Amino acid sequence: MTRPAHDDQPSPALAIRAQNVGVYRTGRWILKDVDWEVPAGACVAVLGPNGSGKSTLTRVISGYLWPTDGEVSVLGETFGEVNLHELREDLRLVQPTGLAEPDPEMTAFDVAVTGAFGTVGLYQETSDEVRREAKRLLETVGLSGSMKTPYQNLSSGEHIRCLMARAMVRKPRLLLLDEPTSGLDLLAREQVLATIQSLHDEDDAPTVVLITHHLEELPPAVSHVLVLDEGRVAVQGKPEDVLRSDLLSAVYRCPLEVVQADGRFYSRVSPGAWASLLRRHD
Structure with a gap:
């Protein structure tokens, strides 16, 4: 892969810049030679199958995991x-699901308000502005209609949307969404995607990074896709250039067809291919 030329100093127009980033753990490279740039204010996606390094890259970008190689x-x-x-x-x-969950008896409104303090509980007075x-x-x-509903009574999809509102209270410059639609039914998934789109469409929107397994979980706001495969960059670029049947079939080890409609992308696998998938060995 040809790496782009970089200046010595990070560009202020970039929210993220990773150069030759690698993470080595337990005798193997979880990430290797990752080059990635994310413009400030963009909505981008990191896509790939299980074990491709998506969550590891998220932990690196958020500063919770130090890379073995490269610069971030x-x-x-x-x-x-x-x-x-x-x-x-x-x-x-x-x-x-995170390491620190909100108090289940708090209302959705109070959970959102805690975003002003970065805590999971309300321990001080809040301003009218907050x-x-x-x-x-x-x-x-x-x-x-759910502001007074206890957090424990919200559905899984409502939990995620409440946490998104909470994350935005302090107007972050970078919002990382790590598989936010995991385990959701169709309606809840679409509500979460609509939320991502609406947050991106706001004035002074943050840079949004969406990590997911599935093409169907990319809202139209996504302008750049990074596809990881076994810890390396398989391909990256505009969705229409990257989300192709041949490229993704190779990454997912599955003969799939990519279709596009209304700014969304979908993958299809013919039942005729199922027999060949079951004959494959890891």
Whole structure:
């Protein structure tokens, strides 16, 4: 792969720049030779099968995993030259399940408000400005009728949308969404995708990185796709250039057909190919 030329200093127009990034653990390279640039304000996706390195790359970008090789710059700051704790004030990571879950008895509104403090509970008074912003964001993500509902009574899809609203209260510059539609039914998935699109369409929207297994989970806002395969970059570029049947069939080891409609991409596998899939060996 031909790597692009770079200046010595990170460009302020880039939200993420990874150069030759590799992560070596337990005797193998989980990531290797990853070059990736994400323009500020863009909505991009990281795509690939299980074990391709998507979550590892997310942990590297969020500063929770130090790369073995290469250089990483996030929001114009180079790792190794910046206080990562301070840098994380400008980015948010949203996952279906995290290490710290909100108090299940808190209302959806209070959970959203905690985003102003980066805590899982409300331990101090909140300003009227924060409360107005939390209310506005819950309305944006389609939870205007659930603000007083206990978090434990929300559906899985509503949990994710509530956490997205929570993540946006402090207006992060970078929003990382790690498989936000995992385990959701069709309606909940589409509501989450609509939420991503609506957040991207807002004024001063953050850079959004969406990590997923499936083409169907890419909203039209996605302008760039990075496809990983066994820890390496298989291909990257505009969706219409990358999301092709031949390229993705090779990555997923499965004869699939990619179709496009209304800015969305979908994959199809013919039942006629199932017999050959069952005969394959790892």
